[in-house]
Amino acid sequence: MPEHTMTPPMPGAIPGAQPGTAPAPPIDFLEYWKTDCREVKTFRGHSHGIWAVAFSPDGSTLASGGAERLVRMWDIETGRLLRSLRGHTNDIRAIVFTPDGQTMATGSEDRTIRLWNPKTGEPTKLLFTRYDHNVCSLSLSPDGLMLARGSHNKDIKIWEVTTGTELMTLLGKDQYDHHWSVCVAFSPDGIHLASGTDIGKIKIWEVLPSGEEKVLHDGHWRRDQEDSTETRGYFVEDDGGFQKPMDYWIGAMTFTPDGKTLITGSRDNTIKLFEMPTVVEKKTLTGHAGWVRAFAISPDGKVLVSGSDDQTIKFWDLATGRNFRTLKGHSGGVRSIAFSPDGKRLASGSWDRTIKLWEGGVKSEE
Secondary structure (H helix, E strand, C coil): CCCHHCCCCCCCCCCCCCCCCCCCCCCCCHHHHHHHHEEEEEECCCCCCEEEEEEEECCCCCEEEEECCEEEEEEEECCEEEEEEEECCCEEEEEEEEECCEEEEEEEECEEEEECCCCCCCCEEEEECCCCCCCEEEECCCCCCCCEEEECCEEEEEECCCCCCCCEEECCCCCCCCCCCCCCCEECCCCEEEEEEEECEEEECCCCCCCCEEEHHHHHCCCCCCCCCCCCCCCCCCCCCHHHHHHEEEEEEEECCCCCCEEEECCCCEEEEEECCCCEEEEEEEECCEEEEEEECCCCCCCCEEEECCCCEEEECCCCEEEEEEECCCCCCCCEECCCCCCEEEEEECCECCCEEEEEEECCCC
């Protein structure tokens, strides 16, 4: 590289980028997050545990929600609370932004999905159906036009975001299957939707045109001697807990940006990687000592970050499956993590009522 380009990077500049020239070279996020990871900010203000965090597409604001039923909007640079949005009457479990940043959707255990204008905080639409149950997962199609929800119900509903119209209901082929579809994730091409159940099974659906279940995979679930078709999928309350199959409950699900790998995290403390579209299991990542609840993937698809009830955040090299960094900054379960749109920051929301902002790479000279 010519000598005259070796100027110190500006704060927040891309390592290796040259001032006044474009485009900047792409970041290798594996190198970036291996080099360093430091906590740069803690957002405090939630009075209860946090279930969900999400960056706005322009990376300037962060939305969070949890057991206190308010959606809080934060300014990333100053850490200031911009506004609190009221409306939900139970835990807020999921937050997503449309790619254009015009709409934010929140899903709650009050059985509703609310759409908001994130710039003004105005509520725009309320999505619910009469027979809905606790909403615990939301996924937007890549174009931002369709919103899928997973809930304490066996069906999956898909809505049209712009009109608030219910587009379709996805129901499995097995009518005796009463497992809840608790986790949903659109594939990067928007053609398929993956769902995970409360007993750890995985389904792949073709969204359009058929809405059909294409693959049913045991996923994390393990057959055992006591399991019979009569008992599977029902809540057993009499012994004060879940029946055994609930041990494999899927807590997180995502696709790599190229759509070739589906990643699932479970109550069995493991992370599994499946080849798409065949859903062949490629790898099991172990290391967490608690329910795996949250995932984030770097924009280049090289780094997987997982959050767990064991209070840690783990960084994984997806090519090798190796855990190369573990963050222990939270004092409660980590329920949500999100990369900033540029992949250079990570936000984590925890049951300890805080949100932490992390940064990687070489520290810029202030």
